[in-house]
Amino acid sequence: MGHKEITKIACVASDTPRAQKGLATLAKRYPLVERDEADVLIALGGDGFMLQTIHEHMDSGLPIYGMNRGTIGFLLNEFNPDTLLKRLNLAQVHALNPLIMTAFTLSGQQVSALAFNEVALLRHSQQSAKIRVCINGKQRLEKLICDGIMVATPAGSTAYNLSARGPIIPLGSNVLALTPVSPFRPRRWNGALLPHSATIEFEILNAERRPVSASADSFEVREVAHVTIKEDHTRPACILFDPDHSLEERIFNEQFIY
Structure with a gap:
């Protein structure tokens, strides 16, 4: 499943020092915009914050790309500010029905x-x-x-x-x-x-x-x-994952952890 080209980024972050530091790093390297102007919403935090972001912004129509600034980060991608726009445009879309x-x-x-x-x-x-x-x-x-x-x-x-x-x-x-x-x-x-x-x-x-x-x-x-x-099939949330670290692959791998 593809998505339109991403050029404008909005970002939200949890209030933890690690997430706020990540936000400051992205803000220095990319011209962040408000949500209404963006092609994608980046969420910086842990899985709990990612779920919170999905709930709060699911009706915006924006795909959400999480970057791990928490612990496990099952719903998130690795935090790496390098070549972010390229990663966003190569990311796979998962539509999650609540x-x-x-x-x-x-x-x-x-x-x-x-x-x-x-x-x-x-x-x-x-x-x-x-x-x-x-x-x-x-x-x-x-x-x-x-x-x-x-x-x-x-x-x-x-x-x-x-x-x-x-x-x-x-x-x-x-x-x-x-x-x-x-x-x-x-x-x-x-x-x-x-x-x-x-x-x-x-x-x-x-x-x-x-x-x-x-x-x-x-x-x-x-x-x-x-x-x-x-x-509910009327309000899917669109989540982005790096191709080499997709949600489908992570769920599959969990079955072989012992």
């Missing part, structure tokens, strides 16, 4: 939010959560007793999903990961792979006594009673 979460709280409030990594439900008391799981309107688990459960995208499958022993999902596989967090009953249920077209519903049982929160990436809603999740 999940849309619609949560209904015990008080009757309805809240919607987008997630590019995962939507996660977690217990908010000392007692385990009890959750009914339905897929495309059909009950699949009458009562999951657990610390929580999540739906992860391929891009997010190497994040929280992986730490909860969920599967790594290659890009383009058109599936989502349904992964429990510390499941107690059914004891042997380890999750499922779902078609990306699926609509997933979670009903919180005994929600007053066993409170549960729902989060879409970093956005959190507490005391939820019912949560619906599906993939």
Whole structure:
């Protein structure tokens, strides 16, 4: 997938000293412009800042090129100010479709939010959560007793999903990961792979006594009673990666790290 020629660069950076130093370096070497004038938006920081940038600027229509000024930098390219315009114009585009979460709280409030990594439900008391799981309107688990459960995208499958022993999902596989967090009953249920077209519903049982929160990436809603999740194809985010360090290759390589 290609993109139009990039000549004008806008840049945002996290407030860490390392990211701010990177911003100063780029500003000295390139004539940075405002976002509305730019062909690309560069994000300097870690994976968390990259996700924040995607959420804040996804509707701008600009491709986003992250450069790692954090730690892991899974969603980011190597920071290197040399030949930046050449790298930007050779970069590969990945269109990431977010999940849309619609949560209904015990008080009757309805809240919607987008997630590019995962939507996660977690217990908010000392007692385990009890959750009914339905897929495309059909009950699949009458009562999951657990610390929580999540739906992860391929891009997010190497994040929280992986730490909860969920599967790594290659890009383009058109599936989502349904992964429990510390499941107690059914004891042997380890999750499922779902078609990306699926609509997933979670009903919180005994929600007053066993409170549960729902989060879409970093956005959190507490005391939820019912949560619906599906993939949103109307608002993709366009992320740029260097050809020799593509997101697809990184996700693939994660399966061989031990």
